[in-house]
Amino acid sequence: MSHLSQYLAQNQFCVLIEYLTSSQKIFSVPNQLAGFPVCMTLADRVHSDTDLSPLDAAALYPKDIEKVLHFAGKGRDIADFERFLLDAKNSKQHNLLLLTGDKLKNHHFGDDQQPRTRYLESVNAVIAAKQHGNFYIGVAFNPFKYVEAEQDAQYFKLCKKLKAGADFIITQLGYDIVALQQVKNFLTEQAATQKILACVMPLTLARANFMLKHQVAGIVITPHMLQVLQDEKAAGLTEQVYARCALQILLCKHLGFAGVHLSACHQTEEQTRLQHYIEEYKALDFAACLSLWNHLWQVQTGQEFYPKLVQYSRPVSSKQILKYQHLSFMHDAFFASKMAKSFGHFIFKSSFWDKTTTSQALLKSEFVSKHRIVGCESCGQCRLGKTLYICPETCPKGLANGPCGGTTLDRCEFGDRECIHSVKARLAKAVQQTEILKTELIPTVPFEIRGSSSWKNWFRDEADWG
Structure with missing residues (x-):
């Protein structure tokens, strides 16, 4: 008790x-x-x-x-x-x-050694x-x-x-x-x-x-x-x-x-x-x-506890909105629709995709098609549809459900970038999708599926189709 x-x-x-x-x-x-x-x-x-x-x-x-x-x-x-x-x-x-x-203190961004x-x-x-x-x-x-x-x-x-x-x-x-x-x-x-x-x-x-x-x-x-x-x-x-x-x-x-x-x-x-x-x-x-x-505390104005505001962030651009709309359409058409699910499940249920050569070729094709657009790192469990097509792998901590508490004026704790969750929050308001950022609980990516194709995993995992 x-x-x-x-x-x-x-x-x-x-x-x-x-x-x-x-x-x-x-x-x-x-x-x-x-x-x-x-x-x-x-x-x-x-x-x-x-x-x-x-x-x-x-x-x-x-x-x-x-x-x-x-x-x-x-x-x-x-x-x-x-x-x-x-x-x-x-x-x-x-x-x-x-x-x-x-x-x-000993964070690694990933390389050949670590x-x-x-x-x-x-x-x-x-x-x-x-x-x-x-x-x-x-x-x-x-x-x-x-x-x-x-x-x-x-x-x-x-x-x-x-x-x-x-x-x-x-x-x-x-x-x-x-x-x-x-x-x-x-x-x-x-x-x-x-x-x-x-x-x-x-x-x-x-x-x-x-x-x-x-x-x-x-x-x-x-x-x-x-x-x-x-x-x-x-x-x-x-x-x-x-x-x-x-x-x-x-x-x-x-x-x-x-x-x-x-x-x-x-x-x-x-x-x-x-x-x-x-x-x-x-x-x-x-x-x-x-x-x-x-x-x-010698308070006079009420803003003595406010940090000096520095503009790190940029307003949502028409290009960002267009990118979101395009990727949302592509996701619905090729992954979320009933026809796409049925066709994809039929294609990927074959053991052909488990062979080393075809598996690596599929993974490479997915990485090439997504990395430059969204920063894909082949996590094996793509969550773009739940994160407004801003990849959580571009967060140094890999956070998908939202920010840590360590940001400063939209700046990432690591200091080298704008927090992706601030970008996501502004975009969500612009495209009227804030509810998804409040309610969609995004599962942890199992360690064992990292480095595999999320396309294959998506169509094989029928439990996530609801």
Whole structure:
């Protein structure tokens, strides 16, 4: 039985304290913080790609401590996740936070020496975990996006995560209260039953500088915020850090959040200082908390948490729309129509296509016909009809269901391209196909079919014809 699920079902505001697993040091985990029940969360591959697994770290702590295990899909496939689920179930761990994850420190784009690094999407992980049953499943969401297409793409994918069966949501770390209020309003408008928690952190100058230096994916630290922290540091006002964090926690409680995910506050001394300010401000109403929050952050315009807007993206062109319409017509005519399905099944059921020579010739023909147009990489399970003919293989992480949380102003986390999911979101609006980006749950490509012809696989797999 998950205590976390009980807290959220009973509308009992709770605090999830995050502990990194980069060392095997054991920390003291409190039962409560300022009267709010506490669960520990164990992060996955945050410090390095070889951190101790959350499952192994959980075994170091007493069983009566409620735990939430993170699972990041970076560098993993569905088979890795299936093994994790069995191990978690055997260890009687019920609470999971399923993430696609930021880029691996040792990411490979693929060459003769190293295969391409792939990432298991959180949407697919949720579906698999639901099929196993007995798990209470959380997902991440980044509401701190300030370009229309980038924001749309995040919300489209959130809809997919909820449809897949997520039980609760945790936001990315961020300090824009308006953005947090917007996602809470969105869930209310959608009549979503899932509870949402906000990720918060006592933001010191050192932590802000670290995140800027290392370009931590998806986190917005503006020049204004940095200047406030620098001025406080110079004036010796170290307690402001914990006062602000306490206020953000209480603001989230007033907004109707179910709790918070507290990062970088695993030391007892830090927790004691934070608890002091939560208790000091607990009696304040929302307006009073917000006023004090704005004072401490020196908010004047309301846009102090907004990044400087840089135009990386381009509006949808008539050429893009024409390409979409052409490929959509071709797909319907040659793959989706009843005649095409019947004819294709008749042709490809023959074992002739399993011979090495003909199989390679077919694969080469498919690659040549599609690579220059859409960037095909012979995944063996073409999903173009579900992704507006923008190939998910052109995403460095290979994400088909939507973006990760690491984009910045439409720019991919890898920094070398525009996020394909922003392109897709703009195109979807232009051709009135946004619904497909909210509802179409795209399966994971099995590792064993990569490098085979999707044409042959499409016509042989009658189960996907519905």
